[in-house]
Amino acid sequence: xxxxxxxxxxxxxxxxxxxxxxxxxxxxxxxGEGNYVDDINLHGMLHSAILRSPYAHAxxxxxxxxxxxxxxxxxxxxxxxTLAGLGLxxxxxxxxxxxxxxxxxxxxxxxxxxxxxxxxxRYIAKDALELIDVDYTPLPVVADAKKALDxxxxxxxxxxxxxxxxxxxxxxxxxxxxxxxAFAAAEVVVTEDILYPRVHPSPMETCGSVAHMDPVxxxxxxxxxxxxxxxxxxxxxLVAGLPEHKIQVISPDIxxxxxxxxxxxxxxxxxxxxxxxxxxxxxxxxxxxxxxMSTGFARDYHMKVSIASTKEGKIQAVKVDVLADHxxxxxxxxxxxxxxxxxxxxxGSYDYPAxxxxxxxxxxxxxxxxxxxxCSFRITEAVYxxxxxxxxxxxxxxxxxxxxxxxxxLRPEQFPYTSPTGWVYDSGEYEKTMRVALEIAGYDDLRRxxxxxxxxxxxxxxxxxxxxxxxGAGPRKDMDILGLGMxxxxxxxxxxxxxxxxxxxxxxxxQGHETTFAQIISHELGLPPEDIEVIHGDxxxxxxxxxxxxxxxxxxxxxxxALVARKVRDKARLIxxxxxxxxxxxxxxxxxxxxxxxDPERGKTIQELAFAAxxxxxxxxxxxxxxxxxxxxxxxxxxxxxxxxxxxVDVDPGTGQVKVRRFIAVDDCGTRINPMIxxxxxxxxxxxxVGMALMELIAFxxxxxxxxxxxxxxxxxTSLECPDWELGExxxxxxxxxxxxxxVGESATVGSPAAVVNAVIDAISPFGVRHADMPLTxxxxxxxxxxxxxxxxxxxx
Amino acid sequence: MQVTITVNGVEYTRDVEPRMLLVHFIRDDxxxxxxxxxxxxxxxGACTLWVNGEPVKSCTMLAVMADGASVSTVESLAKxxxxxxxxKGFQECHGLQCGYCTxxxxxxxxxxxxxxxxxxxxxxxxxxxxxxxxxxxxxNILDAIEYAAANPATSEVTx
Numbered sequence: 007x008x009x010x011x012x013x014x015x016x017x018x019x020x021x022x023x024x025x026x027x028x029x030x031x032x033x034x035x036x037x038g039e040g041n042y043v044d045d046i047n048l049h050g051m052l053h054s055a056i057l058r059s060p061y062a063h064a065x066x067x068x069x070x071x072x073x074x075x076x077x078x079x080x081x082x083x084x085x086x087x088t089l090a091g092l093g094l095x096x097x098x099x100x101x102x103x104x105x106x107x108x109x110x111x112x113x114x115x116x117x118x119x120x121x122x123x124x125x126x127x128r129y130i131a132k133d134a135l136e137l138i139d140v141d142y143t144p145l146p147v148v149a150d151a152k153k154a155l156d157x158x159x160x161x162x163x164x165x166x167x168x169x170x171x172x173x174x175x176x177x178x179x180x181x182x183x184x185x186x187x188a189f190a191a192a193e194v195v196v197t198e199d200i201l202y203p204r205v206h207p208s209p210m211e212t213c214g215s216v217a218h219m220d221p222v223x224x225x226x227x228x229x230x231x232x233x234x235x236x237x238x239x240x241x242x243x244l245v246a247g248l249p250e251h252k253i254q255v256i257s258p259d260i261x262x263x264x265x266x267x268x269x270x271x272x273x274x275x276x277x278x279x280x281x282x283x284x285x286x287x288x289x290x291x292x293x294x295x296x297x298x299m300s301t302g303f304a305r306d307y308h309m310k311v312s313i314a315s316t317k318e319g320k321i322q323a324v325k326v327d328v329l330a331d332h333x334x335x336x337x338x339x340x341x342x343x344x345x346x347x348x349x350x351x352x353x354g355s356y357d358y359p360a361x362x363x364x365x366x367x368x369x370x371x372x373x374x375x376x377x378x379x380x381c382s383f384r385i386t387e388a389v390y391x392x393x394x395x396x397x398x399x400x401x402x403x404x405x406x407x408x409x410x411x412x413x414x415x416l417r418p419e420q421f422p423y424t425s426p427t428g429w430v431y432d433s434g435e436y437e438k439t440m441r442v443a444l445e446i447a448g449y450d451d452l453r454r455x456x457x458x459x460x461x462x463x464x465x466x467x468x469x470x471x472x473x474x475x476x477x478g479a480g481p482r483k484d485m486d487i488l489g490l491g492m493x494x495x496x497x498x499x500x501x502x503x504x505x506x507x508x509x510x511x512x513x514x515x516x517q518g519h520e521t522t523f524a525q526i527i528s529h530e531l532g533l534p535p536e537d538i539e540v541i542h543g544d545x546x547x548x549x550x551x552x553x554x555x556x557x558x559x560x561x562x563x564x565x566x567x568a569l570v571a572r573k574v575r576d577k578a579r580l581i582x583x584x585x586x587x588x589x590x591x592x593x594x595x596x597x598x599x600x601x602x603x604x605d606p607e608r609g610k611t612i613q614e615l616a617f618a619a620x621x622x623x624x625x626x627x628x629x630x631x632x633x634x635x636x637x638x639x640x641x642x643x644x645x646x647x648x649x650x651x652x653x654x655v656d657v658d659p660g661t662g663q664v665k666v667r668r669f670i671a672v673d674d675c676g677t678r679i680n681p682m683i684x685x686x687x688x689x690x691x692x693x694x695x696v697g698m699a700l701m702e703l704i705a706f707x708x709x710x711x712x713x714x715x716x717x718x719x720x721x722x723x724t725s726l727e728c729p730d731w732e733l734g735e736x737x738x739x740x741x742x743x744x745x746x747x748x749x750v751g752e753s754a755t756v757g758s759p760a761a762v763v764n765a766v767i768d769a770i771s772p773f774g775v776r777h778a779d780m781p782l783t784x785x786x787x788x789x790x791x792x793x794x795x796x797x798x799x800x801x802x803x
Numbered sequence: 804m805q806v807t808i809t810v811n812g813v814e815y816t817r818d819v820e821p822r823m824l825l826v827h828f829i830r831d832d833x834x835x836x837x838x839x840x841x842x843x844x845x846x847x848g849a850c851t852l853w854v855n856g857e858p859v860k861s862c863t864m865l866a867v868m869a870d871g872a873s874v875s876t877v878e879s880l881a882k883x884x885x886x887x888x889x890x891k892g893f894q895e896c897h898g899l900q901c902g903y904c905t906x907x908x909x910x911x912x913x914x915x916x917x918x919x920x921x922x923x924x925x926x927x928x929x930x931x932x933x934x935x936x937x938x939x940x941x942x943n944i945l946d947a948i949e950y951a952a953a954n955p956a957t958s959e960v961t962x
Contacts, residue, residue, distance in 0.1 A: 028894055028895075029894075029897070031902070032893070032894045032899060032902075033886075033894070034902075035899055035902030035905050036880075036881075036886060036890040036893055036894060036899070036902075036905065036909070037837070037877070037878070037880075037881050037886075037890070038835070038836070038837015038838070038876065038877035038878045038880075038906050039837065040836075040837075040902045040903075042836075042839070042903065044830075044836075044839075044840070045836040047834070127831075128827075129820065129822070129823070207937075208937065209901070209903075209937055210839070210841050210847060210849055210901065210903040210904050210935065210936070210937050211839070211841070211901070211903045212841075259901075259902065260901065261839070261901045261902070261903030262900075262901040262903060262937045262938060264937065293843055294841065294842040294843050294844070294847075295843070515901055516900035516901025516902065516938050517900070518900065682897050683897070685897075686897045686900060686938070686939060686943060687900075688940075689939055689940030689941075689942050689943065690900065690936075690937065690938045690939050690940045691940070692940050693936075693937075693939075693940035693941065694937075716842070716843070716844050716846075717842045717844055717846035717847055717935070718844050718846060722847075722935050722937070724931075724932040724933075724934075724935060724941075725927075725928045725929075725931050725932050725934075725941040725944070725945065726928060726929065726932045728940055728941045728942070730942050730945070731940060731942050
């Protein structure tokens with residue numbers, strides 16, 4: 007039981023504060039009345055479609071749009087040349103690189119944007135694509151990151167002055183000398199080449215926008231699938247030279263984000279240009295193949311991971327060398343100072359002194375992206391690396407993998423803990439969490455069952471993962487995106503009748519902000535959550551902030567919401583003192599009410615004070631009327647949620663088929679605002695983990711053809727692959743967060759792939775398998791059993 | 804060409820191109836936007852609605868193929884202000900997050916329950932395997948459909 011179940015209940019049956027309650031946003035979705043971007047239809051609106059490159063690398067000799075323009079119903083065809091005339095053929099990425107909006111000189115990945123057609127309907131626009139004649143000369147292709155720096159590799163980014171190869175950056179973290187020394191002296195060293203292949207977030211709703219540039223007022227309204235409306239507004243102002251006060255970005259209901267909707271895509275920019283050119287609203291909505299082939303992919307990390315240990319299994323050092331495939335443009339979205347994201351949290355949940363990583367990033371003829379799919383800025387890759395190599399070490403030592411982890415977990419008294427790569431973990435009771443997971447799983451019984459089955463020739467596997475994340479980017483002194491500090495604003499107005507509106511800088515793609523942020527205000531002010539309206543996703547009507555990704559809404563914006571409510575509460579105290587004719591110091595707060603100390607009958611509710619604040623009550627010197635406040639919250643540190651996951655699989659060695667039989671997840675994300683929503687987010691992330699571990703893959707052939715361009719090829723988990731998740735929890739609040747909450751949206755996606763893979767490898771370890779790369783499809787598992795695991799990222803032998 | 808299609812009990816006659824997909828007819832011509840479009844290849848089920856009482860993925864059916872048919876969409880589930888048991892189940896069991904797959908999930912779920920009020924959890928798991936959800940991990944969706952089976956509807960979906 008947790009304290010959240012002890013709060014008072016409102017007239018509508020909701021907890022006043024934290025606890026389970028139905029989501030306020032549900033009813034419109036249940037009735038089919040959500041308002042997604044493709045649901046926006048404006049008077050006179052035109053539709054559009056993008057012509058994309060069939061080649062991964064080719065020179066564009068010419069583009070003939072005359073036949074397309076002649077098609078009845080076509081209003082305009084925009085090419086790179088059109089955009090070049092406006093200075094918009096290239097745009098900055100969120101990593102200070104550039105990306106072609108529409109190709110001018112050459113195409114650099116299959117699916118790259120070449121031309122934009124605007125027409126009366128989406129059907130006519132697509133017809134017109136067929137009539138555009140592009141003359142290409144195919145060029146040699148770099149599809150394999152491992153060959154990107156070969157001397158004879160074609161230079162992909164010859165548009166960049168001084169770029170003489172496909173190298174993007176080298177980056178390192180940790181202490182190399184200490185780590186090398188630890189490895190030199192180690193009793194046991196285990197090394198494994200571990201690939202985290204390219205996957206795709208694939209939200210159910212694809213990306214799109216409706217742009218309306220009012221030719222009279224010069225105001226641009228852009229309804230768009232963005233997780234970061236304010237940041238996008240600023241980027242449009244910087245890129246297009248549009249005045250920022252004349253840009254309104256609206257992120258309406260969003261059908262899932264998972265990081266796919268953080269970047270700015272060429273289609274958004276083209277819809278804006280299209281509206282300027284035609285003087286009418288223009289809708290752009292990509293189809294699924296376009297989403298899979300051109301928008302932000304995730305991972306594509308080739309990692310050489312080494313671990314040093316004593317013979318007894320005490321870990322001494324870990325090092326990782328990464329080859330990072332960023333595709334044709336460095337379009338990753340992460341804080342500026344962290345080109346490899348937060349990958350260097352790879353030291354994980356364990357206590358050892360030395361760690362080092364180096365990351366070499368390269369261009370390839372593949373779609374841009376890399377930081378997406380609920381990865382918490384590459385912590386997914388980090389957790390996979392450490393949790394996989396710990397299992398390899400357990401195999402080497404012939405030690406139980408739970409015992410090995412338990413022996414090395416950080417201890418509660420070590421917090422706040424500074425990791426060998428510089429992170430300061432805020433709080434944790436790791437062993438306690440792991441014991442809860444082992445207990446739910448019935449771990450010892452599972453191991454006994456496994457032994458019995460092995461004796462009968464049945465292959466059952468048990469896989470563990472213990473992850474630590476750093477989420478809630480982040481402190482302004484360390485973290486910005488394109489120079490924009492990662493603090494979040496929040497505004498709260500309590501109206502005269504005691505009903506409130508809270509305006510957030512973040513926005514929801516299904517996380518339930520309309521409910522949880524009302525609960526945060528409710529917790530602080532004692533107003534029923536049904537009396538609090540959450541306003542978000544509209545830059546004209548919300549304060550500035552960097553958006554929802556990296557599990558940052560609760561850690562950053564949630565902190566802002568708690569603090570703005572406390573500011574209102576403090577102001578209410580001054581008003582109460584005036585109303586009750588006493589000193590503010592004589593007043594005491596109980597949920598929803600200020601009262602005179604020692605005289606509890608003499609008090610005023612927050613609702614009464616709201617009316618008084620707007621009324622004729624004489625207020626003390628310096629106290630303004632009304633009951634509202636605003637804050638900008640600059641988090642002092644990240645928050646560090648963690649958890650222990652256990653997966654149980656059965657593998658058919660004859661076919662390689664994997665069945666996930668059970669999955670136990672014990673998360674500690676600090677204070678749980680609405681446990682129902684927390685659990686729902688964990689469930690979703692666990693399904694992601696099963697999908698990535700077993701099914702999901704964007705592979706390429708040597709010509710750079712994308713082999714995962716539809717849901718027939720890019721396999722997502724369905725109800726059949728997902729077991730009934732078994733959840734547990736521990737609650738270790740963050741000491742520095744205003745309500746002790748840590749953020750949980752990505753925890754399960756980050757933590758679960760390793761547990762699934764570890765379970766499968768555990769199952770087939772009797773065949774001498776220590777590692778095989780994701781996805782562990784039947785073919786791949788079967789090949790691993792035969793001693794010949796597949797290279798999964800390339801269609802090569 | 805001209806088609807006449809009854810949608811949620813109301814008859815509509817429209818001129819459509821022969822190639823127009825049913826999902827676009829419903830969304831763009833009739834402006835009922837509860838039915839979503841997700842993949843083009845019948846894999847995701849976001850566009851699931853009923854044609855003559857059977858669930859169909861409307862991204863892979865032409866509007867002209869529905870000429871003369873009765874179509875039911877998510878908009879037909881609630882009666883007046885009252886949510887259908889399948890909607891209630893999704894609400895009670897937190898069976899939705901972003902809401903994009905939800906209409907298709909509910910149309911499949913309500914049909915499964917109508918076909919077999921004693922439906923088992925494993926039959927539901929099999930039955931909704933053609934509808935993809937990226938948010939919920941499915942457990943709560945199974946719970947939601949079980950809720951609907953345990954709390955039967957008192958009214959038929961408008962056909």
